[in-house]
Amino acid sequence: MKRLRIAVIALFTLVTVGNVNAQDENNPWAVGFGVNVVDFYNGDDFSDQLKDLVGNGDWNILPSISRITGEKYLDKGFSLQLAGSLNKIEKYRNSDDVVDFLYWGVDAVVKYDLNNLVGQTGWFDPYVYLGGGYTSVDSSGEGMINGGVGFNTWFNDNLGLNFQTGTKKGFSDKVRAHYQTSLGLVIKFGGTDTDGDGVYDKDDACPEEAGLAEFNGCPDADGDGVKDSDDACPNVAGLAAMNGCPDSDGDGVADKDDMCPNAKGTKANKGCPDADGDGVADKDDKCPSVAGPSANAGCPWPDTDGDGVLDKDDKCPEFAGVASNNGCPEDAMTAEQIAALAGFSKEILFSTDSAKINKASAGKLDKVYDLISSVDNVIFVIEGYADSRGAEAYNVYLSERRAESAKAYLVKKGFDANRLETVGQGEKNPVASNNTSLGRSKNRRVVIQLSDK
Numbered sequence: 001m002k003r004l005r006i007a008v009i010a011l012f013t014l015v016t017v018g019n020v021n022a023q024d025e026n027n028p029w030a031v032g033f034g035v036n037v038v039d040f041y042n043g044d045d046f047s048d049q050l051k052d053l054v055g056n057g058d059w060n061i062l063p064s065i066s067r068i069t070g071e072k073y074l075d076k077g078f079s080l081q082l083a084g085s086l087n088k089i090e091k092y093r094n095s096d097d098v099v100d101f102l103y104w105g106v107d108a109v110v111k112y113d114l115n116n117l118v119g120q121t122g123w124f125d126p127y128v129y130l131g132g133g134y135t136s137v138d139s140s141g142e143g144m145i146n147g148g149v150g151f152n153t154w155f156n157d158n159l160g161l162n163f164q165t166g167t168k169k170g171f172s173d174k175v176r177a178h179y180q181t182s183l184g185l186v187i188k189f190g191g192t193d194t195d196g197d198g199v200y201d202k203d204d205a206c207p208e209e210a211g212l213a214e215f216n217g218c219p220d221a222d223g224d225g226v227k228d229s230d231d232a233c234p235n236v237a238g239l240a241a242m243n244g245c246p247d248s249d250g251d252g253v254a255d256k257d258d259m260c261p262n263a264k265g266t267k268a269n270k271g272c273p274d275a276d277g278d279g280v281a282d283k284d285d286k287c288p289s290v291a292g293p294s295a296n297a298g299c300p301w302p303d304t305d306g307d308g309v310l311d312k313d314d315k316c317p318e319f320a321g322v323a324s325n326n327g328c329p330e331d332a333m334t335a336e337q338i339a340a341l342a343g344f345s346k347e348i349l350f351s352t353d354s355a356k357i358n359k360a361s362a363g364k365l366d367k368v369y370d371l372i373s374s375v376d377n378v379i380f381v382i383e384g385y386a387d388s389r390g391a392e393a394y395n396v397y398l399s400e401r402r403a404e405s406a407k408a409y410l411v412k413k414g415f416d417a418n419r420l421e422t423v424g425q426g427e428k429n430p431v432a433s434n435n436t437s438l439g440r441s442k443n444r445r446v447v448i449q450l451s452d453k
Contacts, residue, residue, distance in 0.1 A: 026200040027188035030071040032162055034184015036085045037061050038103055040092055041177045058091040060103070067182045077116035081129070083107045085180070089137060092176070099138075105168075105180075107133030107146050125160075126151040135168060135175050142174040152186060157198075162186040232256070259283075315450050328450075333375050338450065344368050345447040346431075348406065352444070353390070355401035357409050365406060368448055369413045379451040381421040382406050387440035388427045400424030406446045421451055 038060040067085040074080060089101035109131025130147045148166015155161070165181040192201045197210040197217055204217030206229075211219040215227040224237040224244055231244030233256060238245040245254035251264040251271055258271030260283065265272040272281035278291035278298055285298030292299040301310040307320040307327055314327030315338075321328040326335070333341070345368070348361045357365065372380060384403030386395035403422035411417045432439035 027191040028073040029190040030186055030188045032069040032184050032186035033065050034067055034182055036067040036182040038087050039179040060089045062088045077113040079111040081109050081111055101138035103137050105135040109146055137175050140174045142170045142172055144168040144170040158188050160186050348446045350402055350444040355405045357405050365409050369410055379419050381451040383447045384424045385445050387443040388434040396424050396426035399426050402446050
């Protein structure tokens with residue numbers, strides 16, 4: 001008796017420090033073995049039975065392994081337990097006589113884990129049970145109803161200590177109603193944890209890759225609190241707001257997408273700074289302190305002559321003019337004159353492999369001279385062209401000669417040579433197909449227009 005009391009005290013000590021690591025649904029099978037105590041009722045009143053329960057003077061115990069169990073978890077906290085027990089009865093009914101009866105029983109009960117009602121305690125695993133079985137005392141036996149309570153406390157995922165107590169009551173008086181209490185070890189098994197991470201496969205979202213319980217068994221290689229499957233940078237610790245990627249400069253752009261990871265910038269500029277706010281990142285801005293368009297590398301468009309018409313739109317960038325005349329002085333060419341000049345230029349043509357001004361082209365140049373001779377402060381450019389026959393380098397040379405021939409014609413008539421520029425374009429910019437003789441004849445030409453300088 002004294003040994004059992006010590007065991008009960010040790011049991012409650014373990015309950016206060018035990019840690020429930022295994023759940024029935026993870027390890028569905030269990031076996032147990034231990035000792036059992038049988039205490040027969042000494043009266044029919046409830047008060048007598050209660051006194052008998054707390055008293056140990058009539059306990060019957062066999063000081064060896066005398067109870068074994070097998071158990072299968074079913075679902076939603078319910079388990080089916082089969083148990084077999086053996087005992088030596090020395091105190092039976094109210095008799096003071098010492099007897100020597102053999103006691104044995106086979107029981108089948110359904111257990112319900114109370115943690116399913118109150119929530120997992122993390123250290124205490126109580127249950128209630130109800131069922132039936134067959135019990136024999138001194139070769140006289142009958143079927144009996146069983147009911148009671150118990151609890152487990154676990155040393156690890158598989159090994160624990162079990163305490164159970166309840167009552168058995170039969171349908172006749174062959175076996176007197178009695179309490180049966182047991183104490184023993186219980187071993188759970190059947191759960192599979194392929195990757196050994198402590199999360200069973202049935203609950204493991206990554207069963208073949210060791211991970212963390214908080215991520216349902218999936219890994220977090222860089223330890224940043226973002227599981228690898230959701231981590232855009234799984235091997236570098238980062239921020240949850242950046243999908244697990246770092247943001248070294250704290251500008252809200254993850255380093256992997258940041259063109260300037262060490263300089264705080266804007267999302268619009270892919271993490272790069274833009275000091276002048278012109279939309280061109282400083283690293284690409286030729287004028288980082290002055291706002292300007294991206295088309296001009298972040299610099300303001302120049303206005304060389306200061307007439308309010310930007311050089312890019314100014315037909316006379318070196319001479320102050322008016323916007324209505326495309327930046328040219330009012331005494332410069334009008335839009336109508338510019339259009340007429342373009343029309344004359346279409347018909348200044350040359351013969352094959354020739355830079356000589358023919359009669360038809362001379363007539364067109366005379367009209368050009370009459371048009372531009374009265375225009376002051378304007379520079380004109382004469383562009384020479386060739387068809388695609390012959391070597392490219394030779395065609396450039398031939399087109400330069402054609403432009404020079406047109407210039408010489410206009411200078412001879414009295415136009416200021418300093419206001420005429422020439423350039424040979426070779427085969428570039430054909431105005432017609434070079435696959436026909438008519439098309440090639442139209443491509444052997446010079447074009448006279450306002451210079452954009």
